[in-house]
Amino acid sequence: MLILWIMVIVLVVVLLALVVLLKGVLGAARSITPTVMAIDGVAAAGSKDLDAVIALVTTQNYISQVVAGLANYGGSLDVALPDA
């Protein structure tokens, strides 16, 4: 009979410990969710910001044209000016 009462006490302690531990796990899991959602929003915004990257191709074309004009200008100067 005494053993049964000891078992009752052990079960009560186990129940309390279980509640505390599982509550901690649940709290940790719930704290991750808003962080993940925030990262999701930042990633989406960053992805949207990168839509302008395609303009780099236009910039590349412009720079190529500018350098080509520069080369023509330099060639003219090379012809027009005497060497040192």
Place this chain on the structure above:
Amino acid sequence: MELVIVIILLLITLIVLTLAVFLIATIAELVKINRGLGGVLNGVAEIATKTAPVNGVLDAINGTLVAGRDLLEGLALKKAGPDAAGLVESCFPGEGQRFLQRIGRSGTVVPIGEDYPRGAAILNSLLGVEPAPAPPVAATQAAAPAPAPAAAGSSSGRISLRKRGFPSGGAPMGGGGMSMRPRTRAQDEPAPPPDGAPMGGGRISVKGSRPWE
């Protein structure tokens, strides 16, 4: 049934229920996290896709700009000779030494300054303008109309590229110096040299109007 056994059974039931409730709640949160990470993964994948061509494009732009820089530096070296590093240094402070390193030379870089008399002399000779001492500042400002060729002896040797357009026919144009920077002589040019100075006439400025400064 004895009371203690009932209590034990009740406690075991409570433990199982507690486990079930908390584990189900935890699973629900993990499902939410999984969904959120899926969204993050999509965003990161989009970022990776959109930034994939950036390296190639930037490398191409950089290569084009380096080619332009090499072209201009080669031209400066060919035309200005030993003054090239000084010209580069004057236009872009700190670049003269690197310019020397790029062309495989060493030495001290002396900035030319804002005016390059040798270049002005070459241009004057090409345009048929004889170098002559610059007129006084007051006379320069008052000389709005171009002087007659007969008066070229006192005002020739200076060519303005900013107010009167490009010179034509080698006619001397009195007034402004050969400057690529919009400015007035009275504001920031030094006083004209005395009569008979060899390069008092033409001046060329190596500092252009650079908006990033």
